[in-house]
Amino acid sequence: MTGGQDDSFPIAVLGASGYAGQVLHALLMHHPRMRPVVVDGRESEASVVAICRDVAAAALALPDEISHTLSDAIAATGVKVVDLSSAQRTAPGVHYGLPELFGAPPADATVVSNPGCYPTATLLALVPLLRAGLVEPAVSVVGSSGTSGAGKALREDLHFSELYGNFFPYAVGRHKHIAEISHHARAEVSFVTQLLPIVRGLGVTAFVRTEHTPAELHACLRDAYADAPWVTVLDAPGDGLGVRHIIGTHQAVLAVGPRKDGGVVPVFGAIDNLMRGAASQALHNLNLWLGLPAGLGLPAPLPHAPAGPPGMARFG
DSSP: OOOOTTSOEEEEEEOTTSHHHHHHHHHHHTOSSEEEEEEOTTSOHHHHHHHHTTSSEEEEOSOHHHHHHHHHHHHTTTOEEEEOSSTTTTOTTOEEOOHHHHOSOOTTOSEEEOOOHHHHHHHHHHHHHHHTTOSOSEEEEEEEEOGGGGOSSOOGGGSHHHHTTOOEEESTTTOTHHHHHHHHHTSEEEEEEEEOSSSSOEEEEEEEEOSSOHHHHHHHHHHHTTTOTTEEEOSSOSGGGOGGGTTTSOOEEEEEOSSOBTTEEEEEEEEOTTIIIIIHHHHHHHHHHTTOOTTTTSOOOOSSOOOSOOOGGGOO
16 A cells, blocks of 8 residues: 555554554654554454555554464555564564664565564674674673563562662563574574663673674674664763663664673663664664655654763653
8 A cells, every 4th residue: 555645654553552652653643654543452353454454554562462463464465564572573484674684674575573672782783793703603691671661561570669779680581582682693692681760771781702802893883884874883882872862762872892801892782672672663664665765754863972971851
């Protein structure tokens, strides 16, 4: 389906009441060539499919099981599907929607699987180094995220009284993103996550073993993203990796440790988990898939590398 009479593409949003769905809906509301069509994913499969027959694409921000079922049913009608759940991120034949690493969705694709938030930051930091053979394909990663990454479901450890002034590891050894990162990095990954007393934003630190210097790793990342406006490679790690610099943006900020300690080099990544880790990445994929400019409706790339205190104006 092409644009309608107003030359806009109707985009079904299923799961618009969730955190990622809310942000995607807001982005679509301001998009010059797309408009959101809110669909209740709790309706019967037949009702959802009937509504989605009249849209250009459907974005599913739903739990894994229902998302997988509905994405298959909607895609069977010929409507493009962007699945924000983790249901199909390692499925054969499904395009993995991380444009800087895996390109635009093929024109004949039926489903694009939108990467998870932790995998987005981790893969952007590691894949160019792994593809170049600069680091060993066995990596340890520590990730820290705000509470919005856990979704809206009620959990005791997300209560304000439990989390305020506190942080702790969670889902150690069983986090659902381990398989996704390992699959697309083509590496063995040890992955530990920590919950921070903030709402949104995440950072990862990957510890890589290498025979090369940190300067060579840095140069590899700079070259890999030279033409990628929404990826910034800092000259060195520091306060530019602070998540308040990138809240509300589509930017990923990367850095490489300036020295090798204990035989490993730390490689860093930071993103907004609800934007680059979910909604704005979905919009980036939709733009490319529908033949629109990649950045249409997205926040402009950061004009310069972030550094120093970001100020309260960037917090939200």
